[in-house]
Ligand code: PEP
């Protein structure tokens with residue numbers, strides 16, 4: 001019997017039978033048999049019934065391939081009839097027998113004959129006379145509605161039950177629901193016909209469920225419910241009437257009242273864990289003290305429990321480590337790194353945007369970076385809500401617990417910084433309107449929230465919620481670390497982190513990144529009063545003047561790099577030279593320009609003139625990256641000097657540091673040649689000044705299509721090529737990474753793009769450039785190091801692609817490193 005022919009439940013029951021657990025007689029109908037039933041071709045009922053004794057009472061349960069795909073509800077007590085009722089009255093008493101018959105009539109009428117449930121209410125009484133009256137009324141109602149007496153023949157009842165369940169499976173709602181859970185369009189349904197273990201009658205009778213781990217933590221713990229005189233899963237809905245399983249001072253327990261059955265249940269739990277190699281929830285019935293095992297399903301579990309259970313099974317030698325690794329979805333690890341909204345908590349959703357950085361955070365609404373900083377200074381958690389963020393908001397982002405933007409996509413500024421900081425972030429919440437004058441935000445449906453109101457950002461789902469729902473804490477426990485340690489043993493591609501600050505670098509170390517694959521240095525210029533110096537540099541009239549200002553910035557950059565080298569302790573650190581257009585460092589409004597004019601002691605008109613002169617129609621394709629490096633060479637020279645001096649200083653104290661310097665936005669070999677000559681000259685100067693010989697590696701960021709096409713000659717001057725798939729995607733599609741969010745969902749919904757290409761690597765298009773760039777790069781320099789450092793780097797699809805192309809490593813935000821390590825291992829297994 002296999003899950004692909006008879007369904008998971010049937011397969012599991014067969015294994016329980018093989019383990020000699022007391023499973024009542026069971027007959028499994030295959031997907032084909034049930035399909036035939038749906039088409040009116042019934043199986044041989046006499047043959048099925050022949051497996052059971054005379055006057056059988058039966059249950060039918062669904063058995064789909066994956067239990068998550070659902071199926072029609074179970075029907076119990078099939079076979080109940082006047083005759084059977086009379087027999088049961090003698091065996092278990094009139095009241096309980098009548099209650100069973102009534103219950104069957106009700107479920108048959110509603111679920112099989114599809115009659116109005118209101119006509120078949122179950123009375124809340126145990127009184128035999130009242131139950132009898134209710135049964136009579138139900139039988140009459142059935143006859144009145146169908147013009148036929150309630151069927152008395154078990155074979156008729158069973159075939160009707162099978163037919164109704166087979167049809168329910170093919171209904172549109174059921175199909176859509178399971179397809180949403182990943183079921184194929186032709187997913188089959190099996191059915192399991194089983195002899196009832198009554199659970200009702202004299203002596204110890206009842207039913208319950210038991211499991212052996214805590215579903216939230218995955219720690220060993222026996223939990224469950226038992227309800228005497230009950231059937232099916234009644235115990236789960238019985239509230240206070242249910243009995244404790246284990247001995248408990250608060251009330252009677254199954255362990256005390258039925259110690260033998262209890263001992264068997266504990267034994268079966270251990271047996272199913274070892275032999276089914278899973279943590280199971282077991283459904284059982286006691287009838288006159290005799291235990292029956294009716295069903296077993298895998299315990300539903302949180303992400304944290306998933307990791308703990310997989311690791312424990314492998315540590316106990318029940319499954320191999322490879323299998324433990326395969327059992328955990330990489331996304332589950334990402335969840336564990338952050339606080340999450342409790343999945344069971346009610347959600348008051350205000351708006352939905354793009355889930356840009358996972359985790360959830362609660363705080364008061366602030367609408368400016370300054371307000372975020374004051375809020376943090378007061379010790380008040382805040383959520384920064386902006387139209388979009390710019391580098392100027394960085395300090396506000398540091399101060400906030402979470403960020404929401406109206407604009408932007410998965411690679412917008414807010415999203416990239418949010419992921420880097422591990423800050424929950426929702427971007428592209430288009431339906432949000434910010435009224436800065438009134439300090440309010442408006443959402444569809446006429447709701448308005450003011451600055452100071454509490455909201456929650458759920459960066460895992462993209463929801464912005466009102467108030468503070470219940471949360472689950474992050475869980476970086478031993479199981480998590482153990483699993484990732486195993487992942488590192490199996491994976492065959494490196495994983496580095498994109499880290500710009502010492503805090504990022506520490507996160508990178510915590511998550512065991514093998515180095516820094518991308519340090520975006522420009523972010524450092526927004527720290528403290530460096531922005532003032534940056535602006536002075538931009539306003540300098542000559543190279544000499546610029547150098548003077550840069551000389552003051554240099555020690556600060558040296559400090560930044562020293563910290564990074566120290567934290568990374570000999571692991572490689574790849575520093576990207578300055579990339580953005582200079583205008584990003586200038587104020588955008590009149591007030592800011594006035595401040596700047598005052599600060600620089602210049603007439604306002606000079607400042608506005610310079611700001612206007614630097615404005616570009618298309619700054620992302622303008623004077624940035626290596627183009628700035630060539631036209632304003634002093635900036636790169638200062639950075640190279642800071643890098644080399646830091647490397648010398650740190651090498652003197654410990655292992656030699658071999659810095660990696662990366663040139664952004666290259667499109668021509670000559671650009672690399674020119675920068676290389678200057679950087680080599682700085683290296684020679686620093687060697688001379690310090691008397692220390694050191695090595696460094698110069699590489700190129702491949703993020704323009706032309707760089708990929710010309711990778712062969714570019715690689716002559718580059719010891720590594722790192723594919724910046726954010727810009728490469730932008731330029732390959734001609735699609736603005738900052739604006740595409742506005743129409744991306746319409747594009748994806750209409751199937752123009754299968755996914756947002758800034759989120760999921762476009763293997764067909766951008767991937768071709770990566771492939772070509774890698775091949776040509778290797779042709780130019782066979783030992784060239786190849787990597788990817790765009791936001792795609794952490795995704796499974798990109799890792800798969802990079803492995804296939806023989807890349808050396810992927811680099812992604814520190815908080816994505818664990819999932820990347822696991823994905824890489826799963827791909828290698
Ligand atoms: C890229 O373009 O892929 C990249 C990593 O650089 P940035 O996101 O800083 O442009």
Ligand code: MG
Nearest residue numbers: 703724726727
């Ligand atoms: Mg880029």
